[in-house]
Amino acid sequence: MAIEEDVIVVGGGVAGTVAALSAAETGASVRLITHKKSTLRHASGLIDVLGYTPDADGPLADPFEGLDSLPEEHPYRVVGEDAIREGLATFDDIVGDEYHGEHTDANALVPTHGGAVKPTARYPKAAAAGVASDDRDMLLVGFASMTDFEASLAADHLDAAGVPFEARGVTIEFPKRFRADAKVTRFAKALDTDEDVGGRGTREALAAAVEPHLDGAARVGFPSLLGDDHRHEVRADLEAYLGAEVFEVPMGPPSLPGLRLEDLLFDALDEAGVGISSGNKAVGYETDDGEVSAVIVDRKGREIPYHADAFVLATGGLVGKGIDSSREGVREPLFDCYIPHPDDRYDWFVEDAFGDHPFTSFGVVPDDRLRPTRADGHAEFENLFAAGGVVGGANVAAEKSASGVSLATGVVAGRAAGDSI
Numbered sequence: 304m305a306i307e308e309d310v311i312v313v314g315g316g317v318a319g320t321v322a323a324l325s326a327a328e329t330g331a332s333v334r335l336i337t338h339k340k341s342t343l344r345h346a347s348g349l350i351d352v353l354g355y356t357p358d359a360d361g362p363l364a365d366p367f368e369g370l371d372s373l374p375e376e377h378p379y380r381v382v383g384e385d386a387i388r389e390g391l392a393t394f395d396d397i398v399g400d401e402y403h404g405e406h407t408d409a410n411a412l413v414p415t416h417g418g419a420v421k422p423t424a425r426y427p428k429a430a431a432a433g434v435a436s437d438d439r440d441m442l443l444v445g446f447a448s449m450t451d452f453e454a455s456l457a458a459d460h461l462d463a464a465g466v467p468f469e470a471r472g473v474t475i476e477f478p479k480r481f482r483a484d485a486k487v488t489r490f491a492k493a494l495d496t497d498e499d500v501g502g503r504g505t506r507e508a509l510a511a512a513v514e515p516h517l518d519g520a521a522r523v524g525f526p527s528l529l530g531d532d533h534r535h536e537v538r539a540d541l542e543a544y545l546g547a548e549v550f551e552v553p554m555g556p557p558s559l560p561g562l563r564l565e566d567l568l569f570d571a572l573d574e575a576g577v578g579i580s581s582g583n584k585a586v587g588y589e590t591d592d593g594e595v596s597a598v599i600v601d602r603k604g605r606e607i608p609y610h611a612d613a614f615v616l617a618t619g620g621l622v623g624k625g626i627d628s629s630r631e632g633v634r635e636p637l638f639d640c641y642i643p644h645p646d647d648r649y650d651w652f653v654e655d656a657f658g659d660h661p662f663t664s665f666g667v668v669p670d671d672r673l674r675p676t677r678a679d680g681h682a683e684f685e686n687l688f689a690a691g692g693v694v695g696g697a698n699v700a701a702e703k704s705a706s707g708v709s710l711a712t713g714v715v716a717g718r719a720a721g722d723s724i
């Protein structure tokens with residue numbers, strides 16, 4: 304069956320979904336092709352725009368004030384401040400009141416599960432009562448069976464970071480017993496459906512286990528497992544039982560906040576009429592007269608061409624496999640776009656483990672319309688645009704800018720693709 308669209312977006316992370324929505328807004332028919340779950344499965348669900356300058360100055364109170372410190376090849380410098388604001392506005396439309404932070408340009412400082420505070424531009428409503436600018440005392444609650452959140456240690460780290468409140472941590476047993484390898488989704492389900500525990504619901508039983516440790520704390524933080532579909536009810540019930548505000552601390556994989564955000568993004572695609580082909584990998588492409596005419600998708604061993612007039616490459620960075628590295632070098636595996644990098648692998652790293660490693664900025668080099676360029680500066684293809692982690696020039700992990708870069712480049716690449724047809 305021949306697939307024919309105006310625009311095809313490859314990649315289903317923040318960048319690809321936002322690019323697809325932006326292309327659809329131009330009136331184009333759009334299909335998004337994605338292989339596996341995106342890095343949102345691992346990510347915190349926070350939307351960082353810019354937390355630190357390249358010289359590690361920060362945390363920045365206002366991400367927009369740090370833009371001038373970025374190198375010229377940085378994707379933010381390529382798309383400009385308006386595109387960053389547009390990316391955030393698109394995000395705000397998608398998530399509605401599920402997220403906070405839209406009322407101000409300032410970064411919020413959100414506690415992490417390690418007890419650091421992270422500068423971020425948008426954070427889930429469920430994390431809102433935990434922000435570090437609030438001076439009310441905080442109790443952090445960990446569970447004996449979940450070793451990746453040490454509540455007392457996180458509280459000590461917050462104190463050491465100089466937060467303007469007292470943070471205490473306590474470890475308790477989750478009221479319902481699960482297998483030792485149970486995932487956060489199992490804990491969330493017990494709270495979502497308020498499963499019975501000895502004659503009362505899990506929510507009430509959890510509050511009863513926390514209550515003796517409250518000691519006047521105005522807010523109580525749990526690892527992010529407080530329900531999924533019924534998360535607002537779960538938090539409201541815990542707040543009513545405890546008489547304190549309740550918040551979630553973003554956690555590592557699998558990350559419920561990341562998965563919830565993925566659901567919101569895909570709901571928005573459905574609403575905008577974007578076609579979605581998931582579970583199959585794009586493995587090649589066809590050209591016609593210097594333009595990409597199709598991407599080839601491997602569907603259970605059968606190679607199917609998906610035709611379109613314009614394409615967006617949003618396959619992610621090194622983690623998402625949009626960029627591949629081996630002893631031979633660094634490649635963009637789908638279109639074989641040019642990725643500048645030193646020949647000698649020893650020059651990809653610096654000695655200091657936390658230093659400014661060149662490999663972190665590897666990616667395609669975009670022109671001003673976000674088309675990947677060849678070594679001579681010309682666009683690889685007239686009708687191929689790039690967004691997100693596959694675009695080079697930013698050290699997103701050190702700067703704390705990953706999702707902001709994906710949003711800003713996503714809106715620009717998607718619109719450019721839609722407008723080009």
Ligand SMILES: Cc1cc2nc3c(=O)[nH]c(=O)nc-3n(C[C@H](O)[C@H](O)[C@H](O)COP(=O)(O)OP(=O)(O)OC[C@H]3O[C@@H](n4cnc5c(N)ncnc54)[C@H](O)[C@@H]3O)c2cc1C
Nearest residue numbers: 314316317318338339341342346351585619623691692706
């Ligand atoms: C552990 C972790 C924590 C993070 N925490 C934060 C955070 O706190 N704040 C923040 O702002 N950002 C964070 N991020 C970054 C953020 O989640 C994204 O990685 C980043 O915005 C890049 O998004 P992307 O859409 O470009 O790529 P990805 O999220 O990597 O998505 C790429 C998609 O493309 C698909 N794909 C790749 N190749 C193909 C192919 N050939 N065919 C079809 N599909 C393909 C992949 O399966 C995937 O779905 C974190 C990332 C990680 C890994």
